[in-house]
Amino acid sequence: MSEIEVKHLTKTFEQKGLHVEALKDINLTIEAGDIYGIIGMSGAGKSTLVRCLNYLERPTEGQVLIEGKDLGNLSEKELRKQRSDIAMIFQHFNLLMQKNVIDNICFPLQIQGVGKKEAKEKARELLKTVGLEDKEKAYPAQLSGGQKQRVAIARALASNPKILLCDEATSALDPQTTASILELLKHINEEFGITIVIITHQMSVIREICNRVAIIERGALVENGLVEDIFSHPKSRAARELILKDSPETGIRREGRTAALMDRIQGDRKLRIVFSGQSAFEPVIANMILKFGTPVNIWRADTKNVGGVAKGEMILGLPDDRHLQVDMEQYLTEHGLAVEEVTEDVE
Numbered sequence: 001m002s003e004i005e006v007k008h009l010t011k012t013f014e015q016k017g018l019h020v021e022a023l024k025d026i027n028l029t030i031e032a033g034d035i036y037g038i039i040g041m042s043g044a045g046k047s048t049l050v051r052c053l054n055y056l057e058r059p060t061e062g063q064v065l066i067e068g069k070d071l072g073n074l075s076e077k078e079l080r081k082q083r084s085d086i087a088m089i090f091q092h093f094n095l096l097m098q099k100n101v102i103d104n105i106c107f108p109l110q111i112q113g114v115g116k117k118e119a120k121e122k123a124r125e126l127l128k129t130v131g132l133e134d135k136e137k138a139y140p141a142q143l144s145g146g147q148k149q150r151v152a153i154a155r156a157l158a159s160n161p162k163i164l165l166c167d168e169a170t171s172a173l174d175p176q177t178t179a180s181i182l183e184l185l186k187h188i189n190e191e192f193g194i195t196i197v198i199i200t201h202q203m204s205v206i207r208e209i210c211n212r213v214a215i216i217e218r219g220a221l222v223e224n225g226l227v228e229d230i231f232s233h234p235k236s237r238a239a240r241e242l243i244l245k246d247s248p249e250t251g252i253r254r255e256g257r258t259a260a261l262m263d264r265i266q267g268d269r270k271l272r273i274v275f276s277g278q279s280a281f282e283p284v285i286a287n288m289i290l291k292f293g294t295p296v297n298i299w300r301a302d303t304k305n306v307g308g309v310a311k312g313e314m315i316l317g318l319p320d321d322r323h324l325q326v327d328m329e330q331y332l333t334e335h336g337l338a339v340e341e342v343t344e345d346v347e
């Protein structure tokens, strides 16, 4: 049985006579132990989808099943109980500013009726897990963004959830802190077997820790599958666009630079090549240039971490000659490189 199943989920908002279809017939399956990414541009419907997963938002149509249980069939009381299995963290941490770190973590436990002493013991254990054992008396205002998110993670884990929903949990953090929080999430997934769902607009977050991904565009699911497959062979325009906007060094979108890059290569025939870290792609390209006696433009060449594996990525601009383009593409394919054309216009 799958951990989470979303079936024909539609969510419509009515606001001041306006009819907004935030989600349209979404179907996806998340298995226990997955780190599942949901990615899309601003307004795509990601937050609405994640809020439907724990019924903070009721779907207009369709079903959400957690371990086979249809949330739509539960009473409010049963739903509250079910929600204790589904914890959530947010972009802006949502800590209680007037409570210190340990009280923030104890808070949900005490609401559940856990005694003060037991709650404190559990909270101290969790502070160790998130690497903040020396901060139990600090107030949120005295912590960095990364530390605040660690407290929020400890608080989320307090109720022993099976599922952790992360809504843009690293979007307010710098790249280094983002990397350390992603590392922590991965550790939590492995150590406690918690299924993690990550909502993000950053492809770098997806390829760093997710095993599966769903791409949402204007409320519809346009592509889903293994991260490695989608990174190597994106099928939808949205996936290609997100991959092209993914900055290798910092994990931050550099839209200005990407737009400038795309301007420069607009009109050219562009090929994107993905290869494993060990592939000897350099001699292949050098030999191709020698063979055809014509240079190619290398618009981008870098290495990205896809689920812990180094993947090389290169964008080549081929010469104008149509025959040469066909021959070169064939040459690359024959030499074992995965090649795909970059066709979409990027704003």
Ligand SMILES: Nc1ncnc2c1ncn2[C@@H]1O[C@H](COP(=O)(O)OP(=O)(O)OP(=O)(O)O)[C@@H](O)[C@H]1O
Pocket: 013, 014, 015, 020, 021, 022, 040, 041, 042, 043, 044, 045, 046, 047, 048, 049, 201
């Ligand atoms: N409560 C609401 N009432 C009316 N419209 C809403 C409501 N919540 C979301 N929407 C609309 O639904 C669409 C999807 O919004 P949502 O917040 O889910 O997108 P998102 O992908 O999370 O965007 P972002 O990355 O900017 O947070 C948007 O058009 C939004 O305006």
